[in-house]
Amino acid sequence: MPEKILIVEDEFIVANDLRIILQKAGYRVLGVASSVAQARTLLALERPDWVLLDIILKGPLAGTVLAQELNEAGIPFLYISANTDAVTLEAVKITTPYGFLIKPFRERDLLVMLDIARYRVKVEASNLAPAATTPAPVEDIRSMLGLIGESPALARVMEKIALVAPTATSVLITGESGTGKEKVAQAIHQLSAHHQKPMVTVNCAALPAALIESELFGYEKGAFTGAQQRRVGKFEQADNGTIFLDEIGELSLEAQAKILRVLQEKEIERLGSESPIQIQVRIIAATNRDLEKEVANGKFRLDLYYRLNVFPLPLPPLRERREDIAALAMHFLRRYAHQARKKVNTITEPVLQQLRQYNWPGNVRELEHVIERQVLMTEGTMLTQVELPELHTAGTPAAGRLQTLEEVERQHILHALKTCHGKVFGPGGAAEALHIPATTLYSKMKKLGIKQGYA
Template structure:
């Protein structure tokens, strides 16, 4: 009798080792979740004659658990009930999970006994499936909890279940580590692209040129908000330097050691905005061949610059608002929640209040973004900075082109002061670049301005409250200011107004225009 019992024990040990060896061989080369799921389901079916009820994995906070994989064929006859249970967000405080987490050995729940004592939703589901027992075990690698394993069967050897758990734990840990490496690789690749873009454009905060009263107000606002985490909304016409201001705010913030991520909302197709901002999982849509992290994750613990925010479609605005409010997101096609710590700096050349009234921009998103607005003045309102800006761009393009232009002629400077600049500083830079290329010696004699100044973007005057004489007086004073008080000759107000110098003198006398009016 003793020999028979010894042989039975030996056969049991050999069977356990055989099962574990076969399972080990099945998952040895597994590198992705889909392959592991296939291996686990096959081994449980072929070797243990059971099916996988569920594997949950722990969230990053170690408190919540998320469904990781299951054999849905086990629940084919009770799918509505199964889906309802899966939708329940589990934590380590859920009674069954708490028992599993606190136990060093697999836990066996007798279905009938659980129905009598708790009649829980989970026990009701187990009863519908039709097995006598539920086997559960903690998946653990070293001192780290990886997840929980749940099996339904009439009988399973707890020792075999424990051995399988050990191997599944290691496989899941390896897959998760591999997924993180892929994400880090993508992040490094994308950061490398941004760094190359920055090097290409040679961002330097000395490029914020101007010391006039208008820019001093901007600098003061920047200094007040830079060190906080508050959302900033930069407003201003096209070409006023909104991105430079955004980068300066980031560079002066506690987040400056990480790269500021820029998103041009106007350049993204409407059907791809969500994927670009929040990322997507593999297979989320046609062409999604691998998991991709979005700009929000890339900007975690840094600053996200949303340029041209006024161009964002309404459907994308809803999802953006949720992420800004909740500080968490879900990738397209994914179920996991990703927490993010991102500071938002947005910019637009649109009047967002007008867009809200017109129904093209959500009011709740506008209020969320309009925490600390900074309005950048157009170039025509800061003409005192013109000389410094022009000299800066001449120096910049001297280096780029190998020229040695040392100064700008008075005539060229008068041209710059007399132009309306609908394209603002960006237009000035491009015209200076062209003029530098056209210059053959060390004096920039002429700026190649457009033949007809675009007055469409000029500020509108309330013409209905003024007489014709008042309007003429205002227009002449404006021209004199732009020409720095020069009346006649090249670059003078008479040339700008296309009238003889004597005629302008007569009009000034008639309209009582004195130096105090245009030198104030």
């Protein structure tokens, strides 16, 4: 039975194009609504499998209002809009769509976005693990990554790796520098069905703009001056395996467009060749940037973001897993004491407390370097002191350092919650005190790691 789709779009030409594309692809179009009111009427008559939803509609209500109602009814939807400014994206994010297609769009863009959205629904419905696959054992992941610690934040990461690794799903790993994004990518590949095939790593930040195309897609002999022999590009090297696009947020918009085309068409073309090459590659991307902000600022393509972000995997900073710091410090102590042939084997409690109070802007990598340096400087069997910068202690901004906007915003929200005794919405709540919608405050709290009821 064909899937049923409701189109909510107030531009007649766009709506008609959507209807033709969808019917041609085998979907059943239930109707077209140009306003939220009309959409409600059609929804009352028959439940669709999908809703394609514009944001700016006829009448007083925006598409985001209908989106909240669709969420409550359990009906998945995708946005189709020309609006990608920061305010719109913030409102869109709260409604958790399954995709966002930018006008104008190609027929293939729409169908690919629907395929991605359908897969995301399938993954969620099967508790993030397709029935044909078996989640990898968590202990295998712990051993493979050398993960140290028992914090809830770390346990959630390992559970997600275990679920996604056996699938072919694209993964977007996000997190600050030093949180171990490349190690996580390696574990996902090693626990996949294609672990015997290559995993090719591309440091996007190190690719010169002029060489991106030749590095990623290769070239034929004579394609340009100096091309004395054929060269196979990174995507072709990763065929039937995995390509890890590290720091993908550093790519130019032009380079992003080239990668998007590869993901959509599943083919590459060497420079100097007119014959496309079909490839099957699993994509794992990583970034320490906030790609949603980059999209809002026009620095990252929204269509590429949704194409990569099928399975988001955020890695927690070390300051959010302080209970793991002592175990990590002892792990690094043993490693570097052995390498340096030192007898140091203990860390005093005052030093451990000092390590716990530091905010670790460089995360696990910084902790490792600190312990390595201190081991080399220590005589005897006990590490009794550690040299840390005076800045970045827990709860205290650095002396002489301007706080980031996120730090200021977090402290302001915490102060508002404390003043309102932990109440978020309603009369006397923090949202009212801050003069923002409760949905916006909840979104900011989630982003900044503030739990409800924190006061």
